[in-house]
Amino acid sequence: MAKGFNVAIDGPAGAGKSTVAKKTAEKLGFLYIDTGAMYRAITFAALAEGIDLHDGKALGKLLEKSELRLESSNEGTAVFWNGADITAAIRTNEVNSNVSLVASHREVREGMTAMQQELAKSKNAVLDGRDIGTHVLPDANVKVFLTASVEERARRRHLEQLEKGLPSDFEQLKKDIAKRDELDSTRAIAPLKQAADAQVVDTTSMGIDEVVETILDLVKEHSRQ
Numbered sequence: 591m592a593k594g595f596n597v598a599i600d601g602p603a604g605a606g607k608s609t610v611a612k613k614t615a616e617k618l619g620f621l622y623i624d625t626g627a628m629y630r631a632i633t634f635a636a637l638a639e640g641i642d643l644h645d646g647k648a649l650g651k652l653l654e655k656s657e658l659r660l661e662s663s664n665e666g667t668a669v670f671w672n673g674a675d676i677t678a679a680i681r682t683n684e685v686n687s688n689v690s691l692v693a694s695h696r697e698v699r700e701g702m703t704a705m706q707q708e709l710a711k712s713k714n715a716v717l718d719g720r721d722i723g724t725h726v727l728p729d730a731n732v733k734v735f736l737t738a739s740v741e742e743r744a745r746r747r748h749l750e751q752l753e754k755g756l757p758s759d760f761e762q763l764k765k766d767i768a769k770r771d772e773l774d775s776t777r778a779i780a781p782l783k784q785a786a787d788a789q790v791v792d793t794t795s796m797g798i799d800e801v802v803e804t805i806l807d808l809v810k811e812h813s814r815q
């Protein structure tokens with residue numbers, strides 16, 4: 591089957607990756623693959639099974655023997671682990687604060703990378719994550735690195751919490767986001783980093799639609815090449 595057209599969107603937490611990737615995929619009629627949801631899913635499952643999160647081998651085994659499935663729709667990405675719907679369960683604070691540790695292990699990253707490459711192969715797809723343009727799909731047709739100030743990213747997450755009617759502490763969110771950025775950027779394997787050939791888009795003062803339009807323009811430009 592012919593190679594698909596792949597759009598890679600990487601960047602730190604709260605940069606707008608999932609919102610923008612989903613909308614861009616919708617506009618293009620492409621598949622959307624939320625790779626962060628995959629790392630969140632194994633983190634949730636490992637916590638539920640009481641597995642030591644420092645034990646890469648045990649986590650790798652857990653991934654191997656489990657079935658992880660993503661279902662993309664207009665409502666977002668539904669996540670299933672061995673058939674159980676864990677879509678809401680992967681967004682808790684407990685998962686937020688442990689996911690970077692789980693995602694730092696070679697055994698976990700190799701398994702996830704292979705699944706992501708298989709999902710994107712021969713499909714037109716938008717993938718968002720931390721290492722898509724650098725590692726998972728180094729030959730992606732379009733690579734975007736989305737970023738925004740920590741202040742603005744924390745403000746977005748804060749608003750999200752308040753809109754859901756949940757308690758939120760802005761200063762704590764800022765600390766948590768900065769900590770996750772630090773862990774993701776300094777890990778040994780496939781760290782969060784801008785690919786040399788990625789287009790950097792600073793979304794600090796950009797609206798969602800403006801960011802989507804910018805990416806659609808890049809896709810247009812690259813489809814002509």
Ligand code: CDP
Pocket residue numbers: 602603604605608625626627629630689690691693718719720721722770774
């Ligand atoms: O949406 P948010 O930016 O908060 O995070 P996410 O995209 O759901 O990703 C959660 C975590 O998974 C990140 O902080 C990374 O530790 C890890 N991750 C990764 O290592 N590689 C990816 N391609 C995607 C996520």
Ligand code: CDP
Pocket residue numbers: 601602603604605606607608609610746747750793796797798801
């Ligand atoms: O996936 P990532 O963590 O990079 O960010 P997100 O979950 O897509 O976006 C975080 C929040 O920021 C969401 O509530 C978006 O609606 C909002 N957002 C925004 O206000 N302006 C943007 N340019 C992008 C996202």
